[in-house]
Amino acid sequence: MDVRYTWRGEFENAEVNALHAEGFGHRVLEDDWSAQVQRYSLGWVCARDGDDLIGWVNVPWDGGVHAFILDTLVASRMRRHGIGRQMIVIASEEARAAGCEALHVDFGPELTSFYIEACGFTPTPAGLMQF
Numbered sequence: 001m002d003v004r005y006t007w008r009g010e011f012e013n014a015e016v017n018a019l020h021a022e023g024f025g026h027r028v029l030e031d032d033w034s035a036q037v038q039r040y041s042l043g044w045v046c047a048r049d050g051d052d053l054i055g056w057v058n059v060p061w062d063g064g065v066h067a068f069i070l071d072t073l074v075a076s077r078m079r080r081h082g083i084g085r086q087m088i089v090i091a092s093e094e095a096r097a098a099g100c101e102a103l104h105v106d107f108g109p110e111l112t113s114f115y116i117e118a119c120g121f122t123p124t125p126a127g128l129m130q131f
């Protein structure tokens, strides 16, 4: 499998909207991801199989030492080939290189083996207000 990964690589909003809809099981929206990540993110990772965007993760931050993982997405046809893990590796390397001291993520219990065991996050008490 020849997957190409880029940090802060180019993407079309429609590509991310399609991955997001498939990954989170909703209709395809018309969100302006490009504007959002340019304004609020330290970066993002694109994974491409040829021309196709088959993985994407957003890494927003506080402008200082905290970065966050949001919207980790891999196309369903490409899952369980290590692509999600590799995107997190790249996100963590870039966050560290940018001077971040912590990379945060929250997730449902079904993804414990992905984030904790495969990607190396440390389990920690955390809080969430869901609106």
Ligand SMILES: CC(C)(COP(=O)(O)OP(=O)(O)OC[C@H]1O[C@@H](n2cnc3c(N)ncnc32)[C@H](O)[C@@H]1OP(=O)(O)O)[C@@H](O)C(=O)NCCC(=O)NCCS
Pocket: 023, 024, 071, 072, 073, 074, 075, 078, 079, 080, 081, 082, 083, 084, 085, 086, 106, 107, 108, 110, 111, 112, 113, 114, 115, 118
């Ligand atoms: C979660 C997601 C990004 C994982 O991407 P992926 O490329 O399939 O993950 P990887 O192949 O790197 O997985 C590495 C390991 O993590 C674990 N893992 C991955 N996906 C898992 C899942 N859905 N459930 C449980 N464990 C999982 C496995 O141990 C896996 O190794 P294995 O395939 O040898 O068993 C992908 O399933 C996805 O896009 N899901 C829908 C969107 C979503 O829920 N995103 C997370 C939001 S917090």
